Amino acid sequence: MPKSKYYLTKKEYIKKQIARTNKKNFENYVISRIIHRLDNLDLKFVTQQYVKREDGYYLADLYFPQLNYFIEIDEGHHLDQQEADKIRDADFQNVVGVSPKRVDVWNTTIKEINDQCDQIVTEIETLVIKRKSTGEFDSWSPEKEFNPDTWIKKGKITTNDKVAFRRIVDGCKALGLNYEGFQRAGAKHPYEENTMIWFPKLYPNGAWENFYDEEKGLIRERNIESEEKRFKHVTYHLNDPLKRRIVFARVRDSLGFILYRFRGVFELDEDSSNYNDGLYWRKTSKEAKTYDYNKKRTPACNIKSLNS
Numbered sequence: 001m002p003k004s005k006y007y008l009t010k011k012e013y014i015k016k017q018i019a020r021t022n023k024k025n026f027e028n029y030v031i032s033r034i035i036h037r038l039d040n041l042d043l044k045f046v047t048q049q050y051v052k053r054e055d056g057y058y059l060a061d062l063y064f065p066q067l068n069y070f071i072e073i074d075e076g077h078h079l080d081q082q083e084a085d086k087i088r089d090a091d092f093q094n095v096v097g098v099s100p101k102r103v104d105v106w107n108t109t110i111k112e113i114n115d116q117c118d119q120i121v122t123e124i125e126t127l128v129i130k131r132k133s134t135g136e137f138d139s140w141s142p143e144k145e146f147n148p149d150t151w152i153k154k155g156k157i158t159t160n161d162k163v164a165f166r167r168i169v170d171g172c173k174a175l176g177l178n179y180e181g182f183q184r185a186g187a188k189h190p191y192e193e194n195t196m197i198w199f200p201k202l203y204p205n206g207a208w209e210n211f212y213d214e215e216k217g218l219i220r221e222r223n224i225e226s227e228e229k230r231f232k233h234v235t236y237h238l239n240d241p242l243k244r245r246i247v248f249a250r251v252r253d254s255l256g257f258i259l260y261r262f263r264g265v266f267e268l269d270e271d272s273s274n275y276n277d278g279l280y281w282r283k284t285s286k287e288a289k290t291y292d293y294n295k296k297r298t299p300a301c302n303i304k305s306l307n308s
Contacts, residue, residue, distance in 0.1 A: 008255075010041060010142060016255050020047045021061075026105040027073045030117055031062050034071070037121045042139035043067075043128065046254045060100060065162060066137060067127050070100035071120065148174035151290050157262050158287040164251070164259040168199050171248045171260050176291025188242065191291055195244040199260050202249045209278075212249065212263070219247070219266060222278030234275050243268040245281060246288045262288070 008016070018035075021028040031047060049063035049070070062071040101123075103116045131137035144150040148170045157163040157174065165171045172179060175197055176190045189195035200221070202212035207225035212218070223230040237243075244267050248260035265288050266281035273279045 008142060010140075013142060013255075017045065017047045020254075026075055027061055030071075030073050030103050030105060030113065033114065033117045034062065034121055034124075037118065038124060040125075040128070043124075044140035048254060050254065064124065066140065067124065067131070068098055069124060069127065070098065072100040072102050074102055074104045075106055146170065148290075148293070152292055154290065156287050156289050159262060159264050160286065162261070164253070164261040165248065166257065166259060168248075168260060171199065171262075172197055173293040174290050175246060175288065176293050176295075178293035186245075189246065192244075192289075194241050195246060196242050197248070198245040199248045199250060202263075217264070217266075217283030218269075219263075219281040220278055221281065227275075230278060231275050234273060234279060237268065237279055238270060238273065243270075244284075247281075264288075 014035075018028070018032065021031055035045060044065055046063040046065060047061065049060040051058040051060055051070075060070045061073045063069070101120055103113065103120070105113050108116075128137060146164065146166050148165065151157050151161075151163060151174050163174075165174070168184075169179065172187055177187055177197065179187070185200060186196050186198045189197055200210060200219070201208070202210050202219060204210065207223055207229070209220075209222045209224045211220045211222075213220075223233045244265065246265050247263040249263050251259050251261050253259050264283045265285040267284050269280040269282045272282075
């Protein structure tokens, strides 16, 4: 099967995910058993899922994104940090809205490990059936996941859908902007007034010290190259009528691929923005309307450079 610009095949994806646990014997066994017992190629899984927290991050051992279901595998070192694990689970729930399921592989026999895995499999299968019955379950389809046409047919994208694209041009296409040569970090929206489509690095990078507070729904965009350039940048955008941005943040997925993940719709917070801290963009919506990029061709003059 030829390689696609949008996705890995399920075969390649699963191979790479399982390979990430090859040097962790117990973890590899538990994950393999759960995946094989489920035997469901409509269910996507992620190993070593990155979960951001206020003072760092977690790497959850196994994650099912369609169900928001996390699994942690407790090996020997967890015996000395049981209280820390309770705090971690509470913190985890605050961040992602659920507590992880735990599999004890240290003080247990192989049968007990299997029983724990099988209990989790039953719970996951029940969740899948329940979500299918209410129409809330979308089968895993790599060929559709990163394709803008998938989201154009839906009519909108939301942060709950965890929408991401492999290329900037695909994020633009999802919002109706058809420009194959697009490489810059921002473009004027072809349909919605005073709106930019923005693909920022929401972390310190080069001349920019950007930051995203997901809990507060707030982006800070700050130029650190010089006070003069920061002053010009803030002044320009305070006077620019384009004070609304649909944001696709640049991130890396669990396999190291660069993605542009939808973070929501933001508007410039003029009261908070200042010449010292830079610009503040506040989230106003968790969803954005999609448009058919074939219906209207936007000229290249609509392209606008945003370096951050």
